[in-house]
Amino acid sequence: MLMRTDPFRELDRLTQQLMGPGTWSRPSAMPMDAYREGDEYVVAFDLPGVSADAIDVDVERNMLTVRAERRPAAKADDAKVELSERPLGVFSRQIVLADTLDTERIQADYDAGVLTLRIPIAERAKPRKISIGVGSGRKEISG
Helix, strand or coil, X not given: CCCCCCCCHHXXXXXXXXXXXXXXXXXXXXXXXXXXXXXXXXXXXXXXXXXXXXXXXXXXXXXXXXXXXECCCCCCCCCCCCCCCCCCEEEEEEEECCCCECHHHCEEEEECCXXXXXXXXXXXXXXXXXXXXXXXXXXXXXX
16 A cells, blocks of 8 residues: 655644634544554544544545545533534544545444544455466467
């Protein structure tokens, strides 16, 4: 799986905390893990407090985009907020997928605040044995 690394990720996280919540035009990053498990790649995104209907997963060519929105919890009219540290707003992550992955058969599951995508390795990318034929004598090229 081909992924872009971001050496400034921690700096971006700090900047986003100082600038406020993400918006659709300027989303915040979301933490993720990616690993290979057998014949598929697994990508897990942390999205605690996000409802499943607020998550959008798209694939265009080899670009996987995950967007999610954490909305404020409903409060009573007379509620007074004493402390608010949980980030709200829009979160997004883009990953460039290798050509060896089958983007037509991606499976997505959401459980306990973790979005898990399973991306199978394409059949054409799996190792295979090539049989060798034995020729029947010498061949000459005449011209």
